[in-house]
Each structure stands twice: as structure tokens, then as C-alpha cells.
Amino acid sequence: MKDNLTLIKLVKEGNEGAWCDLVKKYSQLIWSVTSKYSLFNNKEDICQDVFKRLLDGGIDKYDPQKASISTYIITLTTWICIDILRKNKTTFAPVPLTQETNIENHQKIDIMETEIEKLSSEQKLIIKLKYFHKKSYSEIAKIMDRDYHFVKNTLFNARKHLKKKLIKKFED
Amino acid sequence: MMHFSEEDIFLYCDNELSSEQMKTFKTHLKNCKFCAKHLENIKKHNKFIMVLNNSHMFNKQADCLTEMQISSYIEGNLSINTRKIIEEHLSNCKFCFNTVVGVMDFIKEGIIEEIPSNIVENLSKKIIKKLRSDKKNVLLKKLAFLRKSLPGYMKNIFEGFSSSIENKINNSFIYPLQSFSPVFGEHDIENIITISPFGKVRYPVIFEWLPYEEADKYILFLEEISFSRITNRTRIELSQEDINIDCGGDIMWNLKAQREEEVIYEVSGFFSLISDESLKEISLIEEHLVSVKPEEDRLILFGAILEEMELFIEAIHKYKGAYTVSPNQCIAYRIACCYDRLELEDLRDYWNQQTFSNADD
Numbered sequence: 001m002k003d004n005l006t007l008i009k010l011v012k013e014g015n016e017g018a019w020c021d022l023v024k025k026y027s028q029l030i031w032s033v034t035s036k037y038s039l040f041n042n043k044e045d046i047c048q049d050v051f052k053r054l055l056d057g058g059i060d061k062y063d064p065q066k067a068s069i070s071t072y073i074i075t076l077t078t079w080i081c082i083d084i085l086r087k088n089k090t091t092f093a094p095v096p097l098t099q100e101t102n103i104e105n106h107q108k109i110d111i112m113e114t115e116i117e118k119l120s121s122e123q124k125l126i127i128k129l130k131y132f133h134k135k136s137y138s139e140i141a142k143i144m145d146r147d148y149h150f151v152k153n154t155l156f157n158a159r160k161h162l163k164k165k166l167i168k169k170f171e172d
Numbered sequence: 173m174m175h176f177s178e179e180d181i182f183l184y185c186d187n188e189l190s191s192e193q194m195k196t197f198k199t200h201l202k203n204c205k206f207c208a209k210h211l212e213n214i215k216k217h218n219k220f221i222m223v224l225n226n227s228h229m230f231n232k233q234a235d236c237l238t239e240m241q242i243s244s245y246i247e248g249n250l251s252i253n254t255r256k257i258i259e260e261h262l263s264n265c266k267f268c269f270n271t272v273v274g275v276m277d278f279i280k281e282g283i284i285e286e287i288p289s290n291i292v293e294n295l296s297k298k299i300i301k302k303l304r305s306d307k308k309n310v311l312l313k314k315l316a317f318l319r320k321s322l323p324g325y326m327k328n329i330f331e332g333f334s335s336s337i338e339n340k341i342n343n344s345f346i347y348p349l350q351s352f353s354p355v356f357g358e359h360d361i362e363n364i365i366t367i368s369p370f371g372k373v374r375y376p377v378i379f380e381w382l383p384y385e386e387a388d389k390y391i392l393f394l395e396e397i398s399f400s401r402i403t404n405r406t407r408i409e410l411s412q413e414d415i416n417i418d419c420g421g422d423i424m425w426n427l428k429a430q431r432e433e434e435v436i437y438e439v440s441g442f443f444s445l446i447s448d449e450s451l452k453e454i455s456l457i458e459e460h461l462v463s464v465k466p467e468e469d470r471l472i473l474f475g476a477i478l479e480e481m482e483l484f485i486e487a488i489h490k491y492k493g494a495y496t497v498s499p500n501q502c503i504a505y506r507i508a509c510c511y512d513r514l515e516l517e518d519l520r521d522y523w524n525q526q527t528f529s530n531a532d533d
Contacts, residue, residue: 013498014303020296027295031287033278044291051295055302058239067243071275075239078274082267112220124263130186131221133273137188143276145248156179163217
């Protein structure tokens with residue numbers, strides 16, 4: 001098989017052999033991503049959908065200088081899978097609701113939601129990665145391409161800020 | 173008594189303390205009500221945040237990130253400013269956010285599952301079918317545009333054969349392709365002495381062949397006009413000044429390959445010149461084809477038009493030009509069709525074989 005850059009160049013030109021090589025090389029990746037989202041009944045359809053989107057302009061939008069083709073294809077597949085789950089109204093990474101139902105706790109949750117939305121985008125992202133996806137500091141650092149201490153300090157500052165707001169609102 | 177800082181308590185909740193520090197912390201908690209209470213409060217705050225994950229469904233926004241933006245972000249190939257803009261979106265869009273996390277998780281987990289080979293094969297076939305169908309549609313659009321761009325009288329003439337040209341395109345850019353039943357079996361192109369011209373041609377008349385082993389000269393002879401030329405090359409180009417022939421009638425040519433005075437190979441064929449009217453039509457069409465891009469498409473369309481007008485040798489040249497740009501089984505099929513019309517079965521069989529081979533061989 002050709003090296004990736006040559007392969008992509010030929011695929012963009014519509015070379016049939018290159019497209020067949022692309023299918024052989026990456027269809028397994030797509031297949032595996034669909035299993036991750038437990039979409040066992042849709043695997044072949046999703047594989048077709050991914051290649052169809054690549055054919056219908058997706059490959060023209062792909063820039064080999066900015067990302068590897070495997071990341072691009074995994075992203076496209078993940079997107080499609082999440083979209084299917086969204087249309088099926090499947091909640092993503094569900095967390096059990098608290099048992100407390102009193103008004104004060106509901107108010108605290110509302111305040112937390114409002115104050116989180118006011119955080120900087122970096123703080124918000126780190127909060128969400130930590131709390132909703134239970135990522136470690138190292139994992140968050142990798143996702144956001146920052147160092148460990150940045151994540152640690154940003155998270156601490158965000159929490160401190162949220163706690164202060166919560167206490168202030170209840171004192172008011 | 174020394175107490176743990178709030179930061180340390182957060183690190184403990186997040187499992188980010190070293191095992192040594194964890195031990196110390198747990199021991200301290202047993203004896204310190206202040207830190208135990210502080211830990212309880214922090215855990216409560218954490219719960220309020222975690223509950224928010226259920227507070228809204230992840231809706232796709234109109235300005236959601238593209239796959240390329242997400243891929244570039246994941247691979248860290250963005251400027252600081254672009255990264256900030258993307259993180260601004262990610263912090264507000266659960267859909268894109270979950271896509272990023274999903275991709276990173278998949279890459280980290282690295283769990284690859286075997287895909288059945290019949291599914292890979294089906295996918296490949298569907299893609300080839302789609303590629304050919306798209307190419308066919310592009311060519312038909314360009315053909316229609318060409319037809320519209322021609323002057324009035326030429327439009328009517330073109331109308332007469334454009335549906336036949338459309339059929340050629342429709343029958344070539346499909347999957348699977350038809351094929352010819354081979355007459356001579358497998359061929360190696362080097363063993364075929366390719367000679368032209370055959371059938372209808374226009375000036376300059378090109379005589380072309382592969383070199384014959386041991387030959388030191390070739391003699392071309394056109395009996396009807398008593399023209400002959402000796403050469404040690406494998407191509408002779410004759411303009412109207414060289415041979416002034418009436419159009420329409422068949423002209424027989426004879427080519428001898430000689431070693432010194434001994435004839436070691438001899439072959440004959442026929443060609444005829446197209447009428448002046450047809451010549452004008454082709455020239456006009458050729459002028460309008462100049463605007464067709466890319467070159468590959470121009471060559472395919474011109475080849476199909478020449479084929480329709482029975483200038484098969486010239487059509488083959490155009491198709492081969494397109495094939496050089498982009499080796500393609502559909503173009504190979506058209507070349508095979510032209511050789512079939514010229515009754516050159518060995519060449520037809522060779523190009524018919526290319527319709528089965530990989531396009532990049």
C-alpha cells in the first residue's frame with residue numbers, strides 16, 4: 001500500500017484503487033468505533049455513511065497538514081454515532097440524580113449551573129472533563145494540550161470561585 | 173493541629189495524591205473532625221456539579237465545529253488563538269465536547285475489532301459504483317454545456333449524435349463494467365506490433381508502430397498514390413502537402429520491416445480521410461472543448477466525440493491521454509471498444525484485461 005500522503009493525494013483525485021486501499025486500511029477502525037457506542041445493529045450502515053461523507057466532500061475538506069487521516073475518520077465516525085444516539089434520545093454518560101429533593105438543594109444546583117456558565121471556556125472545559133467524564137488531570141492535560149499544573153491550578157481556581165458564589169448567594 | 177489545605181482535599185477527592193500522601197491523609201482524617209467536615213462539604217459541592225450532566229440534552233448547534241477542526245484540536249495542531257475559539261465552543265456545546273472526548277477515549281483505549289472481509293468488499297464495490305456514477309454525471313453535465321455553447325447550426329448536428337455519446341459515457345462509467353470475450357487470451361503489450369492508421373483519420377496522417385527486432389529500416393508504401401518513404405524511426409507523419417488524397421475512399425498502406433535488403437516483417441491496412449465538412453465540425457467542437465477542465469475530462473469527451481465520428485485511432489489517442497492522467501478501468505473499456513470497432517482483436521483483448529486490473533497498476 002502507498003504511504004499516507006500519496007494515498008490521500010490519489011483519493012482526492014478520485015483514483016479508484018486508492019479509495020479501495022482507504023477502505024481496506026480504515027474500515028476496521030470505523031467498525032471498532034461503532035462497537036464502542038454499542039451500535040451493533042448499525043455497524044455496516046455507519047461504515048457506508050462514513051465513506052459516503054468522505055466521498056461527498058469530506059475528503060476534500062481533509063487537510064493532512066492539520067491531522068492524521070485516522071483521527072479524522074475516527075472523529076467523523078464518532079460524530080455520526082453520537083448523532084444517532086442523540087436522535088434516539090439516549091443520554092450520554094448518565095449520572096445518578098441525588099436523593100435529596102429539598103428546595104435548597106435544587107436552588108444550589110441552579111446557582112451552580114449559572115455560575116459554571118460564567119466561567120472562562122478553559123475552566124468550563126476542565127470542570128466538564130473532570131466531573132462529567134471523570135478524567136484525571138493528566139488525561140485532561142492531554143486532551144487540552146496543556147500541562148498538569150495548568151489543569152490543577154485552573155480546576156482549583158474554578159472550584160474556589162464556584163464555592164464562593166454558592167456561599168455568597170445563600171448568605172444573600 | 174495542622175490541617176490539610178482545601179487544595180489537598182480536592183486532590184484527595186480527585187485521586188491525584190501520591191500513595192504516600194493518601195495514607196497520611198486517611199490517617200489524619202480519622203483524628204481530625206475539621207478536615208473530615210471540610211471533606212464532606214467538598215463532596216456535596218461535587219455532587220451538585222455532577223448532577224448538571226443531566227440538566228440538558230446535547231443539541232447540535234448551527235455553528236458546530238467541523239470534523240477537521242475537532243481533529244486538529246485533538247492533535248494539537250492549532251494556533252493559540254484558534255484553540256481558544258474552539259474551546260469557547262466546546263465549553264458550550266455538549267455535542268462537540270462529547271465528540272472530542274469520545275475520540276480521545278477511543279484512541280487511548282485502542283480496542284480494534286475485526287471487520288468481516290465480505291463487508292470490506294461490499295464497501296469497496298459501493299464506493300467504486302459511486303465514484304463512477306459521480307464521474308458520469310460530471311461528464312454528462314459538461315457534454316450538455318458543450319452542446320449549449322456550440323453555434324446554432326452546429327448545435328443541430330451535435331444533437332444528432334449527442335445521445336449516442338451519452339450512451340457511451342453511461343455504459344462506461346458503471347460498476348460492474350461489461351467486458352469482451354477474449355479471442356487470443358492474455359497478452360503482453362510489448363509483443364503486439366501496434367500500427368496505425370486504421371479507419372477514418374484527418375491530417376496529419378500518423379503512421380506509428382513499435383520497433384521490430386533486428387529491423388534496421390522500415391518502408392512505408394501507399395499504392396494508390398505511389399507514395400513511399402524509408403525510415404529507421406517508428407513514426408511517420410504526413411501532412412496534406414506530403415500526400416494529397418481525396419477524402420472518402422480507402423487508402424491501402426503497406427509497411428515492411430527490413431534487415432538490410434531482407435524483408436523480415438510485413439503488414440497492411442486501410443485508412444480513409446474524413447470529409448471537409450466533418451473536418452470543420454471537429455475543428456469547431458475542438459475549439460469549444462478547450463474550456464473543459466480538468467484535462468482528463470476534456471480528453472474523455474473529445475475521445476467519445478471522435479469515436480462517434482469513427483475516428484477511432486484519434487479517439488484512442490485521446491482516451492490514452494486521459495488514462496495516463498488517471499488510470500481508470502472505464503477509460504480502458506472505451507479504448508477496448510475502439511479497437512473492437514477496428515477489428516484489432518489483440519489490442520482489444522489487451523485493453524479489455526485492463527478493465528479487470530487495479531486502476532493503479
